[in-house]
Amino acid sequence: MSKPFLSIERLTQTYPDGQGGSTTVFENASFGIEKGEFVCILGHSGCGKSTIMNILAGLAEPTSGVVKMDGLEVSGPSLDRGVVFQNYSLLPWLSALKNVTFGVKARHPDWSREKVEAHARDFLAKVGLEGDVVHRKPSQLSGGMRQRVSIARAFANHPKLLLLDEPFGALDALTRGTIQEELLKIWSGTEQTVFMITHDIDEAILLADRILLMTNGPFARVAESVEITIPRPRKRTEIVEHPNYYAIRNHLVQFLGHRSKELAGKQSDDADQRPETVRLEKTGQAEDEPSAPPPLRAVND
Numbered sequence: 001m002s003k004p005f006l007s008i009e010r011l012t013q014t015y016p017d018g019q020g021g022s023t024t025v026f027e028n029a030s031f032g033i034e035k036g037e038f039v040c041i042l043g044h045s046g047c048g049k050s051t052i053m054n055i056l057a058g059l060a061e062p063t064s065g066v067v068k069m070d071g072l073e074v075s076g077p078s079l080d081r082g083v084v085f086q087n088y089s090l091l092p093w094l095s096a097l098k099n100v101t102f103g104v105k106a107r108h109p110d111w112s113r114e115k116v117e118a119h120a121r122d123f124l125a126k127v128g129l130e131g132d133v134v135h136r137k138p139s140q141l142s143g144g145m146r147q148r149v150s151i152a153r154a155f156a157n158h159p160k161l162l163l164l165d166e167p168f169g170a171l172d173a174l175t176r177g178t179i180q181e182e183l184l185k186i187w188s189g190t191e192q193t194v195f196m197i198t199h200d201i202d203e204a205i206l207l208a209d210r211i212l213l214m215t216n217g218p219f220a221r222v223a224e225s226v227e228i229t230i231p232r233p234r235k236r237t238e239i240v241e242h243p244n245y246y247a248i249r250n251h252l253v254q255f256l257g258h259r260s261k262e263l264a265g266k267q268s269d270d271a272d273q274r275p276e277t278v279r280l281e282k283t284g285q286a287e288d289e290p291s292a293p294p295p296l297r298a299v300n301d
């Protein structure tokens, strides 16, 4: 079997517990993500989602285990990995526009100043930030605006891997819907791979090819990988009509409501902790028909 684009191998994270001992957040977590896949991860607060994402970004080192991207070990930040942090993390001394042009310049040192600025403005406009507002510093923007600058900054660099930590958490429902659509447009037109943390089940079903489910910590596990068997392109108002929608939704709600706790806190043996694949299919395929997977990738037309 060929190695996936992103390979997470036996990742373990422990932290000092402040009382002379240590807490294991997760242990021997192993999973893969294919090139071009859109993967969401769901789990209760504190189970270790941001910790995993920071390790994937190369911003934190795990206690043990490795992450490989394109076969190479991740050992520090790179322009190939764009991150939208849970707390936005903009450079406070730069305007919204400069926060975006900063990375674009680094990515494209041969571009003229005008080209860099036009590109940055284009991505800011995609998230609804246009006109004078782009010259404001982060402290002069609302939380939702800061989050949008952070999204524009990550998308504008066309990284191979987009790492998004609750990127829409501070947005009102309307803006959220618009930016989710922008994200799908950007993603479906490229070979980008997305790893996104969210607390919103419906958002995850709308966006993802696959949802990873984490149990509660300590000793959290990525217990399941749920395939979203709803073809693309998907529309928020239409996916609820799909026969698989409620089966998937109920499965996720059940997991987060009960099984994430039941499976929690169990110290593993030394084995790789790989998620179990779950595929829910209610579309009434004939028994003897080969179960070809439905077209899950968006097409760019």
Ligand SMILES: Nc1ncnc2c1ncn2[C@@H]1O[C@H](COP(=O)(O)OP(=O)(O)OP(=O)(O)O)[C@@H](O)[C@H]1O
Binding pocket: 015, 016, 025, 043, 044, 045, 046, 047, 048, 049, 050, 051, 052, 086, 217
């Ligand atoms: N630097 C640190 N030192 C000690 N413990 C830490 C550190 N960073 C995170 N933790 C602990 O690790 C656990 C996982 O934290 P993490 O931020 O990854 O959770 P999360 O799943 O992203 O939660 P949320 O959904 O609330 O953002 C938590 O119990 C947290 O207290």
Ligand SMILES: [Mg+2]
Binding pocket: 049, 050, 051, 086, 165
């Ligand atoms: Mg987090």
